[in-house]
Structure formats: structure tokens, C-alpha cells
Amino acid sequence: MSNEIERLSDPGLPEHQHRATDIDPVAEKKAERQVALYFALSAVGTIVFVYSYIFVPITSFVFVPILGSTNTHQLLLGLGLAFSLLFIGIGAIHWAKQLMPDNEVIAERHELRSPKDERDDFVATVKERAGAAGLGRRSLIKRSLGLSLGLVGLAPLVLLRDLGPLPAKQLETTNWAKGVRLLTDPGDRPIKATDLEVGAVAQVLPELGAGVERTLSSIGKDAVLLIRLRPEEFRLSAERLSWTYQGIIAFSKICSHMGCAVALYEQQTKHLLCPCHQSTFDVPQAAKVIFGPSARPLPQLAITVDKDGYLVAQKPFNEPVGPSFWERSS
DSSP states (O other): OHHHHHHHHHHOOOOOOHHHHOOOOHHHHHHHHHHHHHHHHHHHHHHHHHHHHHHOOOEEEEEEETTEEHEEEEEEEEHHHHHHHHHHHHHHHHHHTTTSSSOOOOOOOOSSSHHHHHHHHHHHHHHHHHHHHTTTTTTHHHHHHHHHHHHHHHHHHHHHGOSSSSOOTTTTOSSSSSTTBEEEEEOOOBGGGGOOOOEEEEEEEEEOOTOOOOHHHHHHHEEEEEOOOOOOGGGHHHHHHHSEEEEEEEEEEOOOTTOOBEEEEEEETTTOOOTTTTEEEEEGGGSEEEEEEEOOOOOOEEEOOTTBBBBBEEESOOSOSSSHHHHHHO
């Protein structure tokens, strides 16, 4: 019984088994080359990632036996970054297991906060062990690790390419200009004032010149709502009233809060509503905000008619359409 108690109180440690790299210089050198190889493979993975991101077309496809036809661009991006991080980890683990110091120590339990002299000793020990790890004298590992980590650090910098180019004035301009006809959407037919009854609403887009293609981005900025009221129902300034024609007023369909489509019109209250966050705009007061989170009225498009009686724009919008952005003052 006493022997059992003694064994449990001090079980001891098994005899330390030395690694081949601790006693054989050839094995040590081999392990060092293996670690360097892993770091070099990591660097190759990063190069594949960067090359794929810049030079491999997004529309290219390749057949993979397990996956079938898959996007080459995405496949190489994933494999490149995966191998880059994988081989850094493998190299670090192999380095720690084969080349870093393999001394077994027993540390007695102590208070959570050590005395100052012990903390100073700890700092000195860390510096000493860092030197013992061999980074300073193992130039091959140091160079390959530096190459691997350096290239991996480039990966997020390469992704910054997706943030550009800057939009410049693209957010401020639309296809509306003086004399541009209003076309029905859908249908692309010129519209006359007589086509709208009092209380009617129509969505229109600008007539584009020959060879100009209508894109999803341009539709998002160009969409306009036409609403016809009785002229006496407007509560507008003289300037804003001159932007209407026979009771027809035109506003951007894009909400000035978050860019949703303002698609609901209450004929009795003469309110336009955004279905996303319930911003409510009063049509007789030039789409003034009367409820909801939007901070600005809908931009108004000045309209008139051409010599053939079709509705046309007098000029572009009075302000940029859609939600506020960083180059705007509001």
C-alpha cells in the first residue's frame, strides 16, 4: 500500500527519447530542408492565387473528374490560398517537432502573478529560447519562411483591386438631358400628356441614342414615375411648378433612403410609399418626406413637350438620384 501511495505521489517521467535530429547532423539538415520545402510550396500556392486572380478569366471553365465542369478562376483561387496556408502550417509544425529544443521540464504550481525577478527571468528565458530555436543560425528556414509569409501577406492586398476604380461622377449622372423623350416601361413608346388621366401613374425611361445599350445600372438610375394631378392640387414654388406639365409631375423612382424602388401610390392621399422601410413622400409638395427614415425628397425631373406633343425632359434631375454617398454634402 505504501509503495502504491509513493508511486502515485511521484509518478516520475519515462526516459527521454532523443530525436534523430538531436543526435544526427544529417537528419537535422534533412529536416531543415523539409521545412524550407514546405514554406516554398506555400509561396507557390500564393503565386497561383495572385496569378489566378489577375490573369485567369472569370468565364473560363475546366473539367474536374469529381466536380465536373467548374469555374477555373474560382478553383485556382481556392486551391492557391488553401495550399498557401496549409504548407505554412505544416512547415511550422515540422519545424517545431524536429528542430526546436526538446527539453522536458517540471514547473511547480505558483501564484498567478509572479514576483518581478521571476518575470525578468522569464523574459530572459524567452530571448534565450528564441535563440535556441535556431532561427538566427538556420538561414535557409529563415529565408523560406520570410518568402512564404511575405507572399501570403500580399493576398489581401491583391483583393483590394476589387474596390476600384473609383466611380468619379457616375453616381451623379443619368441619361436624362434636355430634349430626351420619355418612353413607357415596358413598351419603349413615346408618351403624350393625353395618355395619362388624373390619378394615373406611369413608369418611364429615357430614350437612348443610336448604338447606346440600356444596362441594368442605367435603368436603376434612370427610372422615373409620372403622376398626374389636377394643377390646383400642387403646393409648389413657382420654379417647381414650371417643371410640371398640365398637372403631370415626374420623380425618380429610386428611394433616397436605401435605393429601393418606390412603387406604391395612394391615389386618395397622393402619397408615394417605399415598400422597404416605409418612407412616405407627398406628391403635391414635390415628394417631401412626411414619414419614414428617408432624409431627402425624391429628385424631381423637369418635363415639358416637344413639337410633336411628346413628353420630354427640360434638363437632367435637379440632384443625384438614390441614397446619399460620400461625395455628397447631404
